[in-house]
Amino acid sequence: MNRADTMGYIEMKAMRATIRDGITEMQLGAMxxxxxxxxxxxxxxxxxxxxFPLVLIPLGSFLKHRFAYPRxxxxxxxxxxxxxxxxxxxxxxxxxxVLGTLGVFTLILGFDHGAALWLSHFFxxxxxxxxxxxxxxxxxTYRLMRWYIFAALFVLGGICLPLLNIATGxxxxxxxxxxxxxxxxxxxxILFLSFLRQHPSEESARASD
Amino acid sequence: MPRTRETMDxxxxxxxxxxxIHEPARLAILSVLRAFETADFLFLLKQTELSxxxxxxxxxxLEAAGYVDITKEFVAKVPRTLIRxxxxxxxxxxxxxARMNRVLASL
Numbered sequence: 001m002n003r004a005d006t007m008g009y010i011e012m013k014a015m016r017a018t019i020r021d022g023i024t025e026m027q028l029g030a031m032x033x034x035x036x037x038x039x040x041x042x043x044x045x046x047x048x049x050x051x052f053p054l055v056l057i058p059l060g061s062f063l064k065h066r067f068a069y070p071r072x073x074x075x076x077x078x079x080x081x082x083x084x085x086x087x088x089x090x091x092x093x094x095x096x097x098v099l100g101t102l103g104v105f106t107l108i109l110g111f112d113h114g115a116a117l118w119l120s121h122f123f124x125x126x127x128x129x130x131x132x133x134x135x136x137x138x139x140x141t142y143r144l145m146r147w148y149i150f151a152a153l154f155v156l157g158g159i160c161l162p163l164l165n166i167a168t169g170x171x172x173x174x175x176x177x178x179x180x181x182x183x184x185x186x187x188x189x190i191l192f193l194s195f196l197r198q199h200p201s202e203e204s205a206r207a208s209d
Numbered sequence: 210m211p212r213t214r215e216t217m218d219x220x221x222x223x224x225x226x227x228x229x230i231h232e233p234a235r236l237a238i239l240s241v242l243r244a245f246e247t248a249d250f251l252f253l254l255k256q257t258e259l260s261x262x263x264x265x266x267x268x269x270x271l272e273a274a275g276y277v278d279i280t281k282e283f284v285a286k287v288p289r290t291l292i293r294x295x296x297x298x299x300x301x302x303x304x305x306x307a308r309m310n311r312v313l314a315s316l
Contacts, residue, residue, distance in 0.1 A: 006240075007302075010240035011240050012244075013256070014240075014245070014256045073248065073251030073253070074248065074252055075252045078245055
């Protein structure tokens with residue numbers, strides 16, 4: 001490994017250190033789980049999902065300040081303008097694909113049958129693909145296997161749930177969101193607890209010296 | 210004789226290497242800072258695995274060269290030292306990295 005490689009390795013290791021505490025997984029997991037539960041159990045209250053980030057983002061920030069920064073230090077990742085542009089492009093592409101495929105289904109099968117089939121079997125797959133973008137971006141940025149797995153679960157869930165007749169349409173999107181969210185939350189809690197055990201706070205470390 | 214020409218170019222490149230950055234501990238500090246907008250002293254301490262005194266001394270040298278900017282602030286009455294790579298520091302690291310890549314490619 002030459003010096004330039006070493007620099008890249010140190011950078012990556014430092015970036016990974018900022019999400020080693022599991023708080024990001026807990027935030028994402030809780031958000032997806034709540035989103036899935038609300039849409040599965042009480043779809044009319046779906047608008048409440050807009051409030052989740054208002055609660056979960058400050059909660060994550062509190063956990064970072066209270067438990068993570070005193071143990072491993074504070075670092076703010078440099079702004080990545082490419083990421084914002086990528087998200088805008090992905091959202092526009094998603095909308096285009098949604099409208100395009102809906103158009104093709106209704107053209108070939110007629111409006112009633114085409115739209116119904118599109119919504120029951122094709123929409124969950126598209127939803128899964130769209131929801132996989134976030135974890136995929138995180139996985140690519142930090143080169144972390146677990147985030148690739150979350151992305152893959154979204155894609156697989158979107159395809160398999162309707163095909164296996166477990167759930168279709170909006171219900172399939174809500175169910176896959178709840179499943180991946182639950183897994184991410186459990187994983188985040190395990191990571192967080194192991195992080196606390198591995199990194200005693202500076203004060204307790206000094207007291208034990 | 211392309212090989213000789215490349216070797217001569219590499220020697221010229223090597224002579225222009227920024228020795229302030231080339232030192233392993235300072236290179237590690239700058240590599241960590243490159244990925245972040247800002248980082249505090251504790252974060253750098255954990256990532257570079259240097260001693261407090263050593264890190265402090267290297268940071269002073271980098272600050273004197275204008276490569277990093279060091280500020281102190283209080284968060285909930287606790288002092289925190291924030292370190293940021295300056296624009297000239299970022300340029301210097303990029304130049305160093307490109308030059309090292311050129312030199313290694315020609316060996």
